[in-house]
Amino acid sequence: MDADATDPLPAEAGLARRIASAAPGVDRAAEAELCRRLAPRIRRYGLRHLRDAEAAADLVQIVLMKLLEKLRAGGLRDPDQVVSFVFGTCRLVVLDLRRGDIRRERLLEAYGEDLAIADIAPPPRLDQARVERCLQALPERERAVLVLTFHEDRDAGEVAGQLGLTAGNVRVIRHRALARLRDCVLGGEAA
Amino acid sequence: MTNAGHAGFDTLVAYWLDELDAEAESRLDGHLLECEACGRALDEVMALAAGVREAFTRGAVHAFVPESFxxxxxxxxxxxxxxxxxxxxxxxCTILPADRFVVSRLEAPLAGVRRVDATVEAQGQERQSFRDVPFDAASGTVTLLPAAEALRAMPTHTERVRLVAVDEGGERELGTYTFHHARHGG
Structure with a gap:
C-alpha cells in the first residue's frame, strides 16, 4: 500500500481536535460528523469479525462511545491517532462481545440519548431480483462454488474438500464466477 | 494490495472468507478503517455474498451440490x-409449504467419469440443459437442489432428467430419471 491510501485522515483528525478542544463543553456537530464517518468502517470490521449484523451494530455504538468519552476527557494525546485508537478499541471490544462480556441493554442504560448520534445509513444492498437472474445464468460449476462458498461463508479449502477439487482450483472458479456475477449485477449486462 | 495502495477485489473476498494470514488480515483491518474506497469495495463483496446466500436460501436458484453440503x-x-x-x-414427487429444499439424489455409475451433463425434458421436449455439473464419483450420485420457488409454481406434470458422461470419445448415457410432479393443493 502506498502513501495515498494510508495518509492520516485530516478530516477525522480535525474533528477529533475540535471535540477535544471543546471540553468541558460538547461540540455536538463535530461528534456527529466524526461518528458518521467512522461508523460504516467500524460496522464492516464488526461484520467481518463477528459475522452478525446486530453484534456489528453493538460494536459501532460501543467503540464510538468509548472514542467520544476519550476525546471529551482529553485522554487521546494525539488526535491524529484517532483511527489507531478506533482500531485498537475494535479489537478489544470484539473480544469482549465474543465472550459475552458486554450487553447491549447495559449500554443503552449507560448512554441513553447519546447513542442516537451513531445512527448511520444501512449497508448497501443490491437489486436482489437481478442477483438471482445473474446467479441463475452462471455455469453450473460456478454457481455451485458460489453457493457452497457464501451460504455459510466457507473458505476455498473447505469448498474444495466438498467438491473434490484443489483450493487453488476453487479460487480460480470463484474468481471467474464473482467477476461474471459482478459484471452482470453491477454492469447492467442483461442476464 | 494494488499499486495504488488499495485492496484488490480478490484480496477483499479472501479477507471476507478468512483466507488471509494473520499479518495480512491485521494490515487490511487497519487499512479498511482508514480507506473509504476499500471499505465501499468490501461492501460490494459483502452485498454479493449476501445476495447469493439469499437467492439460494429462498429457493430462487437451483444448484448441483455435493452430498456433504x-x-x-x-x-x-x-x-x-x-x-x-x-x-x-x-x-x-411434490413440494409442501413446510419444505425448504427438495433434494433429487440421482444414482449413476460415475467411476472414471470426468464430466457429467444433464438435460431436463418435459412432454418429449428438452426444457433445460446443464453442462459440466458437479458430481460425487465416490458415492455415485449427482445431487440436484431445484429452485424451490419455481417448483412450487409448477403445474402437475412429468419430466425426465437424463445424465450423460462426456469425454473425448463423445457422450455416454448414465441414466434417465422420471419425476411425476404433483402441485401441492392443486
Whole structure:
C-alpha cells in the first residue's frame, strides 16, 4: 500500500481536535460528523469479525462511545491517532462481545440519548431480483462454488474438500464466477 | 494490495472468507478503517455474498451440490424433501409449504467419469440443459437442489432428467430419471 491510501485522515483528525478542544463543553456537530464517518468502517470490521449484523451494530455504538468519552476527557494525546485508537478499541471490544462480556441493554442504560448520534445509513444492498437472474445464468460449476462458498461463508479449502477439487482450483472458479456475477449485477449486462 | 495502495477485489473476498494470514488480515483491518474506497469495495463483496446466500436460501436458484453440503443443510435444521432414484426409476414427487429444499439424489455409475451433463425434458421436449455439473464419483450420485420457488409454481406434470458422461470419445448415457410432479393443493 502506498502513501495515498494510508495518509492520516485530516478530516477525522480535525474533528477529533475540535471535540477535544471543546471540553468541558460538547461540540455536538463535530461528534456527529466524526461518528458518521467512522461508523460504516467500524460496522464492516464488526461484520467481518463477528459475522452478525446486530453484534456489528453493538460494536459501532460501543467503540464510538468509548472514542467520544476519550476525546471529551482529553485522554487521546494525539488526535491524529484517532483511527489507531478506533482500531485498537475494535479489537478489544470484539473480544469482549465474543465472550459475552458486554450487553447491549447495559449500554443503552449507560448512554441513553447519546447513542442516537451513531445512527448511520444501512449497508448497501443490491437489486436482489437481478442477483438471482445473474446467479441463475452462471455455469453450473460456478454457481455451485458460489453457493457452497457464501451460504455459510466457507473458505476455498473447505469448498474444495466438498467438491473434490484443489483450493487453488476453487479460487480460480470463484474468481471467474464473482467477476461474471459482478459484471452482470453491477454492469447492467442483461442476464 | 494494488499499486495504488488499495485492496484488490480478490484480496477483499479472501479477507471476507478468512483466507488471509494473520499479518495480512491485521494490515487490511487497519487499512479498511482508514480507506473509504476499500471499505465501499468490501461492501460490494459483502452485498454479493449476501445476495447469493439469499437467492439460494429462498429457493430462487437451483444448484448441483455435493452430498456433504446436503448433510450440512440437514444439520442446520432445514426441512428437506429427499428423492433418491436409480437409473430408470420414476417417482411421484411434490413440494409442501413446510419444505425448504427438495433434494433429487440421482444414482449413476460415475467411476472414471470426468464430466457429467444433464438435460431436463418435459412432454418429449428438452426444457433445460446443464453442462459440466458437479458430481460425487465416490458415492455415485449427482445431487440436484431445484429452485424451490419455481417448483412450487409448477403445474402437475412429468419430466425426465437424463445424465450423460462426456469425454473425448463423445457422450455416454448414465441414466434417465422420471419425476411425476404433483402441485401441492392443486
Amino acid at each position: 446436503v448433510k450440512r443443510l440437514e444439520a442446520g435444521g432445514a426441512a428437506l424433501r429427499v428423492y433418491r432414484l436409480a437409473p430408470g426409476d420414476s417417482v411421484h
